[in-house]
Amino acid sequence: MTALLDISDLHVTFNTRHGRVTALDSVSLHVNAGETLGVVGESGCGKSITALSVMGLIPAPPGKIAGGSIKLNGEELTTASPARLRALRGAEAAMIFQEPMTSLNPVFTVGEQIAEAIMLHQKASHDQAFKQAIALLDRVGIPSPDTRARDYPHQLSGGMRQRVMIAMAVSCRPKLLIADEPTTALDVTVQAQIFDLLNEIQRDFGAAIILITHDMGAIAEMADRVAVMYAGRVIESARADDVLDHPQHPYAHGLIDCIPNVGKGDTSLKEIPGVVPPLHLLGDGCAFAARCAHADARCTREKPVLTDHGHHPVACHAIEEARL
Amino acid sequence: MTFSFLLRRIGYGLLLMLGVVILNFLLIRLAPGDPAIVIAGEMGGATEEMLAQIREDYGLNQPLLTQLWIYVSSIAQGDLGESFFFNQPVAKLISMRIGPTILLVISAQALSILIGVCLGVLAARKPNGIMSGFVSVFATIGYAVPVFWTGIMLIIVFASALPIFPVEGMQSVRLRDAGPVVKTLDVLHHLVLPAFTLAIIYLAQYARLSRASMLDVLGSDYIRTARAKGASERSVLFRHALRNAALPILTVAGLQFGNLISGALLVETVFNWPGMGRLAFDSILRRDYPTIMGVLFFASAMVVIANILTDISYRWADPRLRGRT
Numbered sequence: 001m002t003a004l005l006d007i008s009d010l011h012v013t014f015n016t017r018h019g020r021v022t023a024l025d026s027v028s029l030h031v032n033a034g035e036t037l038g039v040v041g042e043s044g045c046g047k048s049i050t051a052l053s054v055m056g057l058i059p060a061p062p063g064k065i066a067g068g069s070i071k072l073n074g075e076e077l078t079t080a081s082p083a084r085l086r087a088l089r090g091a092e093a094a095m096i097f098q099e100p101m102t103s104l105n106p107v108f109t110v111g112e113q114i115a116e117a118i119m120l121h122q123k124a125s126h127d128q129a130f131k132q133a134i135a136l137l138d139r140v141g142i143p144s145p146d147t148r149a150r151d152y153p154h155q156l157s158g159g160m161r162q163r164v165m166i167a168m169a170v171s172c173r174p175k176l177l178i179a180d181e182p183t184t185a186l187d188v189t190v191q192a193q194i195f196d197l198l199n200e201i202q203r204d205f206g207a208a209i210i211l212i213t214h215d216m217g218a219i220a221e222m223a224d225r226v227a228v229m230y231a232g233r234v235i236e237s238a239r240a241d242d243v244l245d246h247p248q249h250p251y252a253h254g255l256i257d258c259i260p261n262v263g264k265g266d267t268s269l270k271e272i273p274g275v276v277p278p279l280h281l282l283g284d285g286c287a288f289a290a291r292c293a294h295a296d297a298r299c300t301r302e303k304p305v306l307t308d309h310g311h312h313p314v315a316c317h318a319i320e321e322a323r324l
Numbered sequence: 325m326t327f328s329f330l331l332r333r334i335g336y337g338l339l340l341m342l343g344v345v346i347l348n349f350l351l352i353r354l355a356p357g358d359p360a361i362v363i364a365g366e367m368g369g370a371t372e373e374m375l376a377q378i379r380e381d382y383g384l385n386q387p388l389l390t391q392l393w394i395y396v397s398s399i400a401q402g403d404l405g406e407s408f409f410f411n412q413p414v415a416k417l418i419s420m421r422i423g424p425t426i427l428l429v430i431s432a433q434a435l436s437i438l439i440g441v442c443l444g445v446l447a448a449r450k451p452n453g454i455m456s457g458f459v460s461v462f463a464t465i466g467y468a469v470p471v472f473w474t475g476i477m478l479i480i481v482f483a484s485a486l487p488i489f490p491v492e493g494m495q496s497v498r499l500r501d502a503g504p505v506v507k508t509l510d511v512l513h514h515l516v517l518p519a520f521t522l523a524i525i526y527l528a529q530y531a532r533l534s535r536a537s538m539l540d541v542l543g544s545d546y547i548r549t550a551r552a553k554g555a556s557e558r559s560v561l562f563r564h565a566l567r568n569a570a571l572p573i574l575t576v577a578g579l580q581f582g583n584l585i586s587g588a589l590l591v592e593t594v595f596n597w598p599g600m601g602r603l604a605f606d607s608i609l610r611r612d613y614p615t616i617m618g619v620l621f622f623a624s625a626m627v628v629i630a631n632i633l634t635d636i637s638y639r640w641a642d643p644r645l646r647g648r649t
Contacts, residue, residue: 097552
C-alpha cells in the first residue's frame with residue numbers, strides 16, 4: 001500500500017544573519033490513509049517547518065526546500081506550481097494552527113471564513129457555502145451555530161475559535177489534516193474536548209492526521225505512530241505504544257521521563273538538562289550529544305542515521321554500539 | 325452601528341463647534357489692533373466721530389461677553405455677520421467659495437489615499453524589491469517638498485512646457501455657455517494639477533504607512549490561515565490583509581483632514597483656485613474679523629464632520645469596535 005503522504009530525505013534551509021542554516025536535515029516520514037502520526041519534540045526541532053513544507057507555506061525567502069521530496073497521493077509537491085499547490089491546500093491537505101486567538105481574521109465573521117474555504121474548492125454559491133458552514137459549526141459542537149456563524153472571532157472563546165478552525169480545516173473533507181499543537185493555547189479541559197473532537201472527525205471523515213505536539217499525553221491518546229524530532233532530524237520512529245513503553249533514544253527517554261507522575265507520590269518535575277542548540281551552531285556530530293549522558297567521541301564527530309537496531313528505528317550511536 | 329452612537333457623536337461634534345466658535349472669537353478680539361481703525365482705514369481716513377460710529381454699527385463698543393453672545397446667537401441663526409472689507413454677508417461670501425474648496429480637498433484626499441495605498445500594497449508585496457525602494461524614496465521626497473514649490477513645478481512642467489493642463493482657475497472663460505457635461509469635464513481638467521499638488525505630501529505618507537501596516541498584517545497568523553485555505557495571492561493581499569491594514573490608514577486620514585484644509589489655502593493661492601483658502605488669505609491681510617471667523621468656523625466644521633465620518637468608517641472596518649461607545 002502506498003502512503004498517503006510520503007516525505008523522503010527532505011532538506012529545508014533558511015537564510016539568517018548567521019548565514020544559511022539547515023532547519024530540516026534528511027527528514028523522512030510517511031502517513032498512511034486514515035492513521036494518526038504524532039510528531040514530537042521541543043520547540044525549534046523542526047516539527048512546524050515539516051508541516052509548513054507539506055502545505056507549501058514555508059516563507060520563501062528566507063526559507064527554501066533545498067532537497068528531497070514530498071509526495072501527497074503520489075503527487076510530488078516540491079516541484080508543483082503555485083496554482084496547483086493552492087488547489088491542494090485546504091482541499092487535499094488542511095492545517096489547524098497553534099494559536100486559535102490570532103489564526104482567524106478579525107474583520108470577517110467565522111461563518112464567512114469557513115464559507116470562503118468551501119467556495120475556494122467547491123462549486124458552491126455563497127448561500128450554499130454559508131449553509132454548509134453552519135452545518136460544520138454544528139458538527140464541531142458549537143451551540144446555536146446559525147447565530148454563531150454571524151459572530152466575529154473576538155466574540156468567541158479560545159476553545160470555540162479552535163473548533164471554528166477545525167470546522168474550516170475539514171470543510172472540504174481533506175485526506176490529510178495537520179494539527180500543529182492545536183491545544184497548546186487552550187486550558188486543560190478544553191484540550192481534552194478538542195482531542196475528542198479530532199478523534200471523532202477522523203472517524204467520520206476518514207482523514208489522516210499529523211499531530212504535532214510536545215505533549216506525550218496527547219500522543220498516548222491520539223497517535224498510531226510517532227516520529228521524535230530533534231534539531232531538524234527524525235531520531236526515532238515507531239508505533240506509539242513502542243515509543244511510549246520502550247523509548248530507545250536517550251532524548252525520547254528524557255521526554256517520557258518528563259511526564260509528571262502525580263499518582264505515584266513523586267512531585268518533582270523532571271527535565272532534560274540543557275537546551276536545543278541554535279541551528280547555526282550544529283556541528284557534524286549528533287545534535288543531542290552535548291545534552292546526552294551516553295555521548296562519546298564518535299557522537300560529537302559523526303551524525304547517527306535512523307536505523308533499526310532490533311526494536312525500532314532510532315538514530316543513536318550508543319544504541320548501535322549496544323552501550324545503552 | 326447604533327443610532328445612539330451616531331447621535332452621541334453628532335452631539336459631541338456640536339459641542340466642539342461651540343467651543344471652536346468661542347475660542348476663535350476670543351483669540352481674534354484679544355489680538356492687538358483696533359478693528360474700527362482698520363475698517364476706517366480701508367474706507368480711507370477717519371475722524372473720531374466716524375470711528376465711534378463704526379464701533380456702534382459693528383457692536384465693537386459693547387462688553388466682550390455681550391459681543392460673544394451676539395455672535396454665537398447669530399451664528400446659530402445662520403448669520404455670520406457682514407464682511408468689513410467685502411461689504412457682503414460672510415455667509416454669502418463663504419457659500420460661493422466653499423464648494424470649490426470641498427471639491428479640491430476631497431479630490432486630494434481621495435487621490436492620496438487611493439494612490440498611496442496602492443503603492444504601499446505593491447511595496448509590501450516584495451519588501452526588498454524595487455517598488456519598495458521607490459516608495460521609500462518617493463515618500464521622503466514627497467514629504468519634504470513644500471506644497472507651493474510642488475505646485476509651481478507642476479505648473480512649469482504640465483501647464484507651461486507641456487501645455488496639457490490649465491495654469492490657473494477652475495473654469496475656462498470660453499466654455500461659459502457650454503453644456504453641463506462639457507463644463508464638468510472642464511472643471512475636472514482644471515482640478516488635476518491643484519489636486520495632485522495638495523495630494524502629494526499625503527500620498528507619500530499613506531504609501532509609507534500602508535507599506536508598514538501591510539507588512540505587519542502580512543506576517544500575522546490569519547494570513548497564514550488564508551493561505552492554508554488555498555486563497556489566491558490577490559485575495560490574500562486585498563481581501564484578507566488590506567482590510568486589516570486599513571485601520572491605521574483610516575485613523576491618519578481622519579487626523580490629516582485638518583492639515584489638508586490648511587494645505588488647500590496655499591494650493592488655492594498658487595493655482596488661483598476660487599475657494600475659501602483665498603478668502604481666508606485676503607481676510608487675514610485685511611484684518612476682516614467676521615470673514616476670518618466665518619472661514620475658521622467652516623474649516624472647523626469640515627474637520628469635525630470628517631472626524632465623525634472617520635469614526636463611522638472605523639466601525640465599519642473593524643467589527644471589534646462595534647457595540648462600544
